[in-house]
Amino acid sequence: MTTPFYGSDYAALESFDPDIAGVLISELDRLRGGLQLIASENMSSPAVLTALGSTLSNKYAEGYPGRRYYGGCAEVDKAETIAIERAKALFDAEHANVQPHSGASANQAVYGAFMNPGDTILAMSLPMGGHLTHGTKVSFSGKWFNAVGYGVDPETEDIDYDEVERLAKEHKPKVILAGGSAIPRLIDFERFRAIADEVGAIFWVDAAHFIGLVAGKAIPSPVPHADVVSFTTHKVLRGPRSGAIVCKEEHAKAIDKAVFPMMQGGPQMHTIAAKAVNFKECATPEYQQYAKDVIANSQRLAEGLKAKGIRPTTGGTDTHLSLLDLRDVDVTGADAELRCDVAGITLNKNAIPFDPQKPNIASGIRVGTPSVTTQGMGLAEMDVIADVIHRAVTETDGTPEHPVAQEIREQVTDLVTRFPAYPR
Ligand SMILES: *Cc1c(COP(=O)(O)O)cnc(C)c1O
Numbered sequence: 001m002t003t004p005f006y007g008s009d010y011a012a013l014e015s016f017d018p019d020i021a022g023v024l025i026s027e028l029d030r031l032r033g034g035l036q037l038i039a040s041e042n043m044s045s046p047a048v049l050t051a052l053g054s055t056l057s058n059k060y061a062e063g064y065p066g067r068r069y070y071g072g073c074a075e076v077d078k079a080e081t082i083a084i085e086r087a088k089a090l091f092d093a094e095h096a097n098v099q100p101h102s103g104a105s106a107n108q109a110v111y112g113a114f115m116n117p118g119d120t121i122l123a124m125s126l127p128m129g130g131h132l133t134h135g136t137k138v139s140f141s142g143k144w145f146n147a148v149g150y151g152v153d154p155e156t157e158d159i160d161y162d163e164v165e166r167l168a169k170e171h172k173p174k175v176i177l178a179g180g181s182a183i184p185r186l187i188d189f190e191r192f193r194a195i196a197d198e199v200g201a202i203f204w205v206d207a208a209h210f211i212g213l214v215a216g217k218a219i220p221s222p223v224p225h226a227d228v229v230s231f232t233t234h235k236v237l238r239g240p241r242s243g244a245i246v247c248k249e250e251h252a253k254a255i256d257k258a259v260f261p262m263m264q265g266g267p268q269m270h271t272i273a274a275k276a277v278n279f280k281e282c283a284t285p286e287y288q289q290y291a292k293d294v295i296a297n298s299q300r301l302a303e304g305l306k307a308k309g310i311r312p313t314t315g316g317t318d319t320h321l322s323l324l325d326l327r328d329v330d331v332t333g334a335d336a337e338l339r340c341d342v343a344g345i346t347l348n349k350n351a352i353p354f355d356p357q358k359p360n361i362a363s364g365i366r367v368g369t370p371s372v373t374t375q376g377m378g379l380a381e382m383d384v385i386a387d388v389i390h391r392a393v394t395e396t397d398g399t400p401e402h403p404v405a406q407e408i409r410e411q412v413t414d415l416v417t418r419f420p421a422y423p424r
Helices: 010-016 018-033 046-052 074-091 103-114 140-144 161-171 189-199 211-215 249-263 269-282 285-307 333-342 370-374 379-395 403-418
Strands: 095-097 120-124 146-150 175-178 202-206 228-232 243-247 321-325 348-350 364-368
Touching: 010 018, 018 403, 046 269, 074 095, 074 211, 074 243, 074 269, 095 249, 103 140, 103 175, 103 202, 103 228, 103 243, 103 249, 120 161, 146 161, 161 189, 175 189, 189 202, 211 228, 211 269, 211 285, 243 249, 285 321, 285 364, 285 370, 285 379, 333 348, 333 364, 333 379, 379 403
Parallel strands: 120 146, 120 175, 175 202, 202 228
Antiparallel strands: 095 243, 228 243, 321 364, 348 364
16 A cells, blocks of 8 residues: 555554443444344444445535536546446346435435325335335335335235235336335335336336345345335345446436435435445355355254244345244243343344334344354354344243343354354
8 A cells, every 4th residue: 555544443442432432342342242133134244344444434516427516526527436336236137326424314315206295105105114215104115105015915915016016007106115123025026017007107126135035146136116216225135335226228317316316415425435345256156155055054043943933024034134933932022122132142023014013013023144144154144143132032031131032142153153253
């Protein structure tokens, strides 16, 4: 290196601000010390973290490469152009916008591009597996737009496509949205496309959760079928905390204008550089293997839990996550989350379809394998994880002193010592 690199200087931070330096270290210890099973989390690479901790964070670059409202953008232009080209190549997309600050910001931009206040959107309802930004009353999406929600079939617990079609014909939505935060199964994009065409709607896929599996070519891509695909970059994809949008060329202008200046100000150029690094990582054979392993692990974990009497909704999973119904073991989602947490297992309570409990209690938990797979764990470890989840949920009481909780913590420590997060 010809110039000293000023990012990621931990020693300097520690001497100036031991309070925050201490948080950074203890958070790393927390990550390393337990099993991370939150389906929307992952552990991005040191290369991604280095780009995030760089001086690109300083640069104002409102606009797009070659068309900025500020001087001095030659270097950040290169970073954004590389990120755009890599995103287009990775997803075989006609157009990419890499500026959204997050998944929710990306979604705002899609609303901004295609809808006016009062227009109708047809999306999966939150309690059935959708996302806050898909039309819930507490979100801008439900306050400013007329959101009609579809759900799942009570028998299969998978998306009720006949209901989607019926509601589309009845409400004539401007936009039909597929995707959510608790959908364990593959989505039939062809069917959605056909329904959207039937009623003349824009077909939007929010691929926040599963885009990493698409990038790794482990599941079919929504990109050929959808008008627009929004996603986060920090879930299975394993990039920085951020968002992005890919779309058909015909919508490129509308999307770009909706991201900036309609919804956002200056883009975060350090995060855009980190997205570029991540897209390069995702194009490697190693990442493709990773994506396949994430699913194999997820399926093994769901089978393991099922064998112990904890039922995965829909009977299993095709993706990185499964949703477990705890009613057969008579434990609430909230209790299960606490019991697991105390035993060194981080996961979240989650509503299951037609959940009789309130959302802050819930009858289920959601488990995902992106993080443990990044750590190198495989099928044998999934059997151990199924066992410790089952025992934590059914044999402990949420107190750290419980002997079974202590036993489980030892097993967890053994696993994370053999498969460390961010190895030293
Ligand atoms: C995570 C998620 C989002 C929001 O992403 P943020 O980066 O947290 O704003 C949007 N849609 C879906 C389906 C998600 O799972």
